[in-house]
Amino acid sequence: MEASTMSQYQEGPEIESGKTKSLLEVDGDPNKCIIRNNNAITANDDPSLTKSFASKAIFATNTTCNSFELLEKAGIPTAFIARHTEDSFVAKKTEMIPLEVIIRRYFDGSSLKRCPHLKPTEGKNPKRSSNLVFELFLKTTGGACLRNKEVLLQDVPVEDPFIINPYDETWDLYQPKQQRHEASANLEISIIAEKVLQGIQVSKIEQLTRKVFLVLEGAWKKLGYRYVDFKIEFGIDWKGHLVVSDVIDSDSARLRTPNWKDVSKQSFRDGSPLAEVEGKYNRVSILSNNLPLIPEQAIILWRGSPNDKSPEVPNISGISVEEVTLSAHKKPALVLEKLNELEAKYPQGAVIIAMAGMSNGLGPILSAQTIWPVINCPPSLDEHPEDVWSSLRLPSNVPAATVVNPKNAVLNALNILSMTNPIAYMHRQYEMEEVVNS
Incomplete structure (x- = not known):
């Protein structure tokens, strides 16, 4: 069944399609696009693990739109413009910066593989960092890093390698799931930071990312939930402004209940039944309706x-x-x-x-x-x-x-x-x- 339209924007041809979403033109406006989620859910960069459930796109879209509406109220620049249908929204067309930007409040995921000393002892909860941890990963697809269709780096043996020091002029790339001192951790590949950033300061990316995380952390805290970590992406809009782009949903953030139960994509990675994962995405989507509600x-x-x-x-x-x-x-x-x-x-x-x-x-x-x-x-x-x-x-x-x-x-x-x-x-x-x- 086709989703009912919520906006006045008319869909144009498809620009591109990825694993979990596709981009469409907006008729008559070259500076905007429509981002349409699909029902696929992926894990560990392994296509064989990809599944789908019927309402995934609707849940992801609602969570993303509510998150962006909150960020807009907080004065954070985003690409978000308006909801379009139940499974899509209108956004500024941006030139994406090929970086996956991570903030961690609790140590989980790949950070525990790089820093196993931070693993909680048996029966204990993840360790909390009193100061947010900022990390950058070079975004690659099929071993290549691209910006605006230009190949910046190719033949990278792992997807999304870890950037050891984001403030270096040259970024040395490492295995994202190995300790730094391991012999095979250093990929012996580097890239000039400016080729990726093209005039954007890492300090600006870090400042905005910290603020995005904090406002979302505060909103979920109000609901009694723990915002563990998230991944976001940035783009440059037609005016040359750095904006938060892409999506912010249950795929891109770890969220835990008051008693530490996961209600995000991590449940899928951990092998939970698909029906249970669907219920958790629904739960987060419903709860996210509270995110933009700022008390007077x-x-x-x-x-x-x-x-x-x-x-x-x-x-x-x-x-x-x-x-x-x-x-x-x-x-x-x-x-x-x-x-x-x-x-x-x-x-x-x-x-x-x-x-x-x-x-x-x-x-x-x-x-x-x-x-x-x-x-x-x-x-x-x-x-x-x-x-x-x-x-x-x-x-x-x-x-x-x-x-x-x-x-x-x-x-x-x-x-x-x-x-x-x-x-x-x-x-x-x-x-x-x-x-x-x-």
């Missing part, structure tokens, strides 16, 4: 006086900034009325940063009347350090926190909202990991 929340900068200075808050999708100036000492009834108004406006939650000089009655009163987190940030401590006590010595059932540095108060608020906003999670986690890696 707020950081409330509540001052007791116009003289109390508000800190800056970064612009993050889904997080509004509300500024309120109202004294709890002088107008307690109006304070509670305003709090009630804000709770009605933001049913998905907010964090209040209470800034009141001298005696802080604002934060304690607010925290006694709302389940929203309230962070005291007394502004007058440089001149009057004794003012801090009205924020610290609080009676029972007044659970306000106190952070004296305004910037840290904002970061604390963002950390709280990151639990439910994957874009905020991306910003905070990227910043923290960047500090560690610098």
Whole structure:
């Protein structure tokens, strides 16, 4: 049965066809294409292991589209334009960079063959890396690496060899599933990085890849799942911009349930019955409908006086900034009325940063009347350090926190909202990991 059309785009001739998808022209627009998934599922680059199930293309397309819609909301440049049919979507036509770009949060897959010391002991779960691991593999087909139909390298004895150091000017290629010190690991083949990159910086690829992973990790965390690792690809669109291309689905990412059960292509690689694999792809597709749903929340900068200075808050999708100036000492009834108004406006939650000089009655009163987190940030401590006590010595059932540095108060608020906003999670986690890696 033909899938119903969801977009206004008209399909043109087929451009090319691969193992799991095909590309079609868009009539009247040379800068766009239609990516159509098929029902094939592959494993270990072995054609004899390829199978199919009836709804694979629909599940893969839905998961991919939901993932890209989230990335677009996060401000990450992608090739995605719109859904087309149940098994296809419209994308920018890109010149693909022949690289498979990997990020790992947990050590699994080929990384355990290269680094067997990272294998978990019997009965234990995969080891987690506190900082994302970035890897590059040279994308080959039939032993050749091509970019825009130009052969860059040929007679490569293994598919998708591992690039030991992505920041070297010349890339030495290694077996992707062997330890580096093994005699046969070094393929004794290299390629000039610029031939592949053609002006694109590896640092830009790494930066975008980390952000893509983090926003997806944050979204799946919200659903209680572990995003183990993923593979993505990049292309250059008609404007010369680097964009995330291809697909992001259950074929290209490992996803684990709260109790560590796999719900991705790894199940197929491990020999699970095809009906069970189909059920897992369906489960991920349904869950992925939640990925683009960013809660509408707020950081409330509540001052007791116009003289109390508000800190800056970064612009993050889904997080509004509300500024309120109202004294709890002088107008307690109006304070509670305003709090009630804000709770009605933001049913998905907010964090209040209470800034009141001298005696802080604002934060304690607010925290006694709302389940929203309230962070005291007394502004007058440089001149009057004794003012801090009205924020610290609080009676029972007044659970306000106190952070004296305004910037840290904002970061604390963002950390709280990151639990439910994957874009905020991306910003905070990227910043923290960047500090560690610098």
